[in-house]
Amino acid sequence: MPDPLLLLLIVGVSGVYCGHSLQYYFTGVSASGYGLPEFSAVAYVDGIQISNYSSDSGRAVPVALWMQKEGQLHWVGQTQIVKNLESDFKAGVKRVMQRFNQTGGYHSYQVMSGCELRDDGSIGGYEQHAYDGMDFLALDTKHWIFYPIAAQSVISTQRWNSPEVREGERAKKFLENECIEWLKRYIQHGKEELDRRVPPEVKVSDLKSYGVSKLHCHVYGFYPRAVDVNWERNGIEIPSDEAKQILPNTDGTYQIRATVEVQPVKGESYACHVDHSSLKEPLIVKWEPKTDNGNIGVIAGCVVGALIVLVVGVGIFLWKKTSSENKTNYALAADKDVSTASSTA
16 A cells, blocks of 8 residues: 555645646655555656656656657656666665664655746755655755754765765755756646646535534635645634645646634634635635524424424313313213103103
8 A cells, every 4th residue: 555655745735836846756665565566756747747657667657648748768768767766765775674673574765856946936956755654864955965854864864964975965966957957848848737727716614512613624626736725813823733635636626625623702703714826815715603593593493393282282182171071961961861761661
């Protein structure tokens, strides 16, 4: 089964910026299984998958139709680059397993690397590593050195940052040069799709339980992928209680849901704040709490219903009582007639 962290990295969290991005996700596993190859590489432009490679096929191939505009030589070169990484990953997984004193089992090593080209012309980049779904080490893009996150990664960062290796400088060269040049080319290939803008639709709802209201803000049908969604109380942002994940729709658009738990107080206002590149200004959708009018109506209905039942019940009782008295009077009259007849005889 796919590693949870890889899914999280691909899905991502909310955030909006004006520009384009090229992202690579590399995954190496200690042994093939769960339907996964020993090594795979996937590339995305603005959240759209453009290519993939697996150790099973041994070839880098285009996924997005517009990426077929790249010539055959490009894919031959991409295949060779990824093949070199494949051997590094296979050795790297075993090396990290030793750091954790692991001799067997299913383990994964993942790298997320990418660059951004913003509308103002500025660029950015990043590289993050994970082992078995946990952060392992990352690249400091200010000083271009790697720093450890897990204790077992200290040895790796010391070696990579050494004057003999200088892995951070290699990463800087790739992220600021090759990655950006590739991104510029890919943007031109997919310009029609990448430049389209579809504004989001927003629906807010709530669920009450024991005096606490869980507020949901569902934002859907938007493109491109980058979006920022938050709940606000009196205009001030409220931290979300659940991780906000951007999910793809079948029509190529995206959706996201933001949730918070609150205890509404009279005079407070709550609103879902949505920022997206398709909007001229942020979209603010207010949450209107349900009034008690509905409950009053229900109570009134119950009271009226009870009165009707009571009236009907009393009516039935009086009818039965009257009917019983009539029968008794009839019986007495009949006995009187019989006695009269007998005495007459």
